[in-house]
Amino acid sequence: MNPADMGDDLERVLLSEEQINTRLDELAEQIDADYAGKDVLVVGVLKGAVMVMADLVRRLHTSVEMDWMAVSSYGSGTKSSGVVRILKDLDTDLIGRHVLIVEDIIDSGLTLSWLLANLRSRGPESVEIATMLRKPDAAKVEVDVRYVGFDIPNEFVVGYGLDYAEKYRNLPFVGTLAPHVYSA
Template identity: 45%
Template structure:
């Protein structure tokens, strides 16, 4: 694909890391009432692959959350349209995110869910960009730490494109500038 500057994480690396994360989450959540929440749209592929690696009965739910509305920079504003539709009281919640960048989206989600009376709240992200953090947010499980580059694939997009790639790649700057 001509728009990709470099493959950052291969399909094989993604599969192996999902298996590792699944084993770790299985161990950590044994005997708990686990609710895995997929943060749409970017984490849908990661969520699907990861939850199949978790060897526990679990409930799944989906939430829209966004801080990117146009372009490649977080807007600083977080939109949570599904927050009132989700029953989380007394549950052990695992938020499944595609990428933690500024931390704003997860901080808003975390605050919202904690107000709803969750038993516990944990965060797993496929990709982590700690150098971009503007909000202090703890990530319990991280797939890969990535450089401050615009990445696409495996659910992550630019302008709703490239989500279908089987790998995570760095998008060429000329595509989004």
């Protein structure tokens, strides 16, 4: 899909596909340098991180293993509830592993803070975070994020894995929706 395919549902493009790809190249280079010679497990947080994780790991020169976890603190709305549920747990043992969590976006930080504590309790050597997007103005808890694609304003965004009511994940860019889409 491109911006024209969205008609009047798209308010504006915040990050283009080209901007995202350039930043992914930079993040992959940094991750390769930091994890050289290490046994890395990359953990994607479903569903939003699918695009970021797929594109990021294909850029890496470091051999990695991948696993997925699904946690939820969202309903069909635009705000985090702060209540976290595990919908799908990891299949991999974390003891002694270097774990890199890949997220699509960090809003309040509540879900990620809970996830970090949960994964650290499983005995990994290290746990770091890579996220495509972060909203510093929305933070309710401090979370140390090692790899950040872009800091963005505290606006509800869709595309590149991010959805509104399970739609718009397949956009190759990040944009904001026109108010009529979610106020109806």
